[in-house]
Amino acid sequence: MEAGAQAYAEGVSLDWKCGVLAEGLACYRNGEFFEAHEHWESVWLASQEPEKSFVQALIQIAAAFHHLRAGNRAGAVSLLRRALRRLELCPARFAGIAVASLCAGVSEWLSATESAVLPVPAAFPPICPIEAAPDRAPGSGLRS
Secondary structure, three states: OOOOOOOOOOOOEOOOOOHHHHHHHHHHHOOOHHHHHHHHHHHHHHOOOOHHHHHHHHHHHHHHHHHHHOOOHHHHHHHHHHHHHHHOOOOOEEEOEEHHHHHHHHHHHHHHHHOOOOOOOOOOOOOOEOOOOOOOOOOOOOOO
């Protein structure tokens, strides 16, 4: 983490099961990166920190792959770097997303994209929503 940067607290969640976040996620998973960016932008514009910077990182990832497909490797590298800097401020799980695995995937793509020698990974970095732990019912603890 860069000096002066503040890590985000855990416990923030966004709803990835419906609405524009879910629509953007479906587009991302289908390789429709420009469309994913468009869906998430409305959430980004309406969000407050720290969610705003987190959603911006997702938008930057989608935009990076859109640029990469258009042949703009330098633009993709720049966007992946900026997204990774934002994501590295997040805990392993943030806003309902598994951030640690996303960071690993973005790092792998960044290395491959920066190097003309390394092969690109087989798949784009997955953005994986995580399920909230269900509340335990009263009396559901272990009995002695």
